[in-house]
Amino acid sequence: MATIVRAPQYRLPAWFQNNRRLTIGWGTTLIIALLFPLMLNPTGHIQDITGDVVEGEIYAMLALGLNVVVGFAGLLDLGYAAFFAIGAYSFGMLSSSHFLPSSSFSSPFISWGPNGIHANFWFFLLACAMLAALFGLILGAPTLRLRGDYLAIVTLGFGEIVHKVVVNLGPGSTINAFGWPDITGGTNSLDGIFQPSFGPVQFSTDQVPWYYLGLGVLAVIIVIAYSLQNSRLGRAWVAMREDELAAACMGINLRNTKLLAFSMGAFFSGFAGVVQGSRLTLVDPSQFTFQISISILVMVVLGGIGSVPGVVLGAGIIALLQFYLLHQLNDWMHLAGTTANIGLLQHIDLTQAQYLIFGIMLVIMMIFRREGLIPSSQRRRELRPADESVLAEENQSLYTVRSGEA
Amino acid sequence: MNQFLQSLPDTLVQGLAIGMMYALIALGYTLVYGILELINFAHGDVFMLGGLFSWAALQHFFGAQIGANYGVLGGGTLVMAIILAFLIATVSCGGVGFVIERFAYRPLRNAPKLAPLVTAIGVSFIIENAVLVWQTGTGNMELTYPSLINQQIIPVLGLHIPSKAIIVFVTAPILMVGLLYLVGNTRMGKAMRATAQDQEAARMMGIDVNRVISFTFIVGSVLAGCAGVIYALYYNSIDYSVGFLAGLKAFTAAVLGGIGNIRGAMLGGLLVGEVESIVDSIDASQGVGLQWAEPAVFLVLMCVLIFRPTGLLGAQVVDKA
Secondary structure, three states: OOOOOOOOOOOOOOOHHHHHHHHHHHHHHHHHHHHHHOOOOOOOOHHHHHHHHHHHHHHHHHHHHHHHHHHOOOOOOOHHHHHHHHHHHHHHHOOOOOOOOOEEEEEEEEEEEEOOEEEEHHHHHHHHHHHHHHHHHHHHHHHHHHHHHHHHHHHEEEEEEEEHHHHHHOOOOHHHHHHOOOOOOHHEEEEEEEEEEEEEEOOOOOOOHHHHHHHHHHHHHHHHHHHHOHHHHHHHHHHHHHHHHHHHHHOOOOOHHHHHHHHHHHHHHHHHHHHHHHHHHHOOOOHHHHHHHHHHHHHHHHHOOOHHHHHHHHHHHHHHHHHHHHHHHHHHHHHHHHHOOOOHHOOOOOOOOOHHHHHHHHHHHHHHHHOOOOHHHHHHHHHHHOOHHHHHHHHHHHHEEEHHHH | HHHHHHHHHHHHHHHHHHHHHHHHHHHHHHHHHHHHHOOOHHHHHHHHHHHHHHHHHHHHHHHHHHHHHHOOOHHHHHHHHHHHHHHHHHHHHHHHHHHHHHHHHHHHOOOOOHHHHHHHHHHHHHHHHHHHHHHHHHHOEEOOOOOOOOOEEEEEOOOOOOHHHHHHHHHHHHHHHHHHHHHHHOHHHHHHHHHHHHHHHHHOOOOEEEEEEHHHHHHHHHHHHHHHHHHHHHHHOOOOOHHHHHHHHHHHHHHHOOOOOOHHHHHHHHHHHHHHHHHHHHHHHHHOOOOHHHHHHHHHHHHHHOOOOOOOOOOOOOOOO
């Protein structure tokens, strides 16, 4: 009897089976992203473009962080740039030639001497992000009892306070009148931040290492964001967002859940702050204004509140608009103005109109496509309860589940 | 510190003047919040538009006289100019308020709360940056607002009151009393109070709720527009950026007094004005270029929300959530 040799059955792992679209989408994105610097013509403006793309990566980190607070937990945070500032400034102070201590000290984590303080980037990337998370807790704690709209105002106020404190603690401030040193550099900005190295790679003005660092950090954040979304905590956030009272009745500790949302969001933002500060070697109060907080909100709203791929796309679109499209449009307008001899078109400066465009985007998205460009399916159902297509989809998914069982 | 104590009475008078401006803006926040439970972020920018539109009108109609006289007018022309400035601000801001409500907020009346809030921020951004684009496009980055009256210090009972503060002390109370009368004693005011209490019931009683909401936005915007004129006359300048901070401080005032509470908004406005004025005065006695006033005001806001979320006089908002 010949034995029947069965062809071995190759089975794809379960996590792939369950999230096929997601895995293929992210996988393709990752491959393209890894190859991206190689695709650019090295004789062209490679550094410029890569620098802008790194800026886009930082936007994506910020947007993912804000998405945890606004999208997952439904808490509108309008002072999000404050945590970005805390990450950037705390690292800037710990690893720069801003402070010049007279004594010397050396350890693997941090060392200082007359030429400044050197901190281990990789350790303090985490430590400064933790500090930002701590500030998230500090902001979150007093606002626990507040309803959504009050929360928006308090976070806005917090953002303004952080901005003004950074400005005021610079040279020639009240503190100086009491004989304290210049702490933050104020409007002169805090510069001379040291840049890290990783094995043989020294991070400097060459943007390509920064690009890969940003990509790595972003990948970690995306994985964390997905795991958060599907975790017990993520489900608690959704429950709290939908109905606080009902969530509390189900045994969810509202205090801890809210505080965790705030501190997680702040943590991501602190991460981004450290990378950005170290990359530019300087931090300046103008990087952390209310406009920046709102720009991040625009990325989240544009891509889809609560949707991880959507938010990354939103950040990409905003970066593209800011660094490329607006300048292009500006040139076209000026060209059109010169050809048609229209004075207004010749002088218009669309880069000034950036925030005007953001404002229009916010209103249009909210009125016509509240769920964003790549909606999270759950959020869409919540935002458009009476939508026919959503109902149809719900019925359909019910049906496929049943037929799948059969 | 000595310098600060010496000038304290004058500081308080200045605080009263800016406090009245904040009170006028805060009334708009409180009216709208009372009815819709919406923080109208664009309100501060409507305030800024009031100053801007009246600037344009004054330049257009009185440009020649103002230019020759460093902005000072006399007699009948002065009265005409002031009336014109307020009239233009009233009409244009009322219109803007109506348009904002009709096209940005009304489509989202029944949407989840996050949506109108985000829209409000968007509208605020649109107004602010449209003015910025206009200012850079026409090269009017620094708009000098004509002072209209002679700048002088009037001594009263040992106080030094700047003449421009007189405009605030005359116009702001008139507007506030007018509003109290409107809300408390007229048919429309009664409809407004009913709508704030319970929209559904108000509708059953035959009140056209949409009309009442539009009207509320118009009233609030008119007050903000007038405050814009007063602000511009007081500081002799206006630009795109003043709306955001003034709006935020006015919102603090509204919360401080108890949101939805009209008298509370007035009281809150005065208190915020005093806090700002005192901190500014301390800053001035300590060094140059300090800006602790805003952190102080926001700290007040946070403290109120933490320790007494209903405000000093008690919020008059039914929690509809």
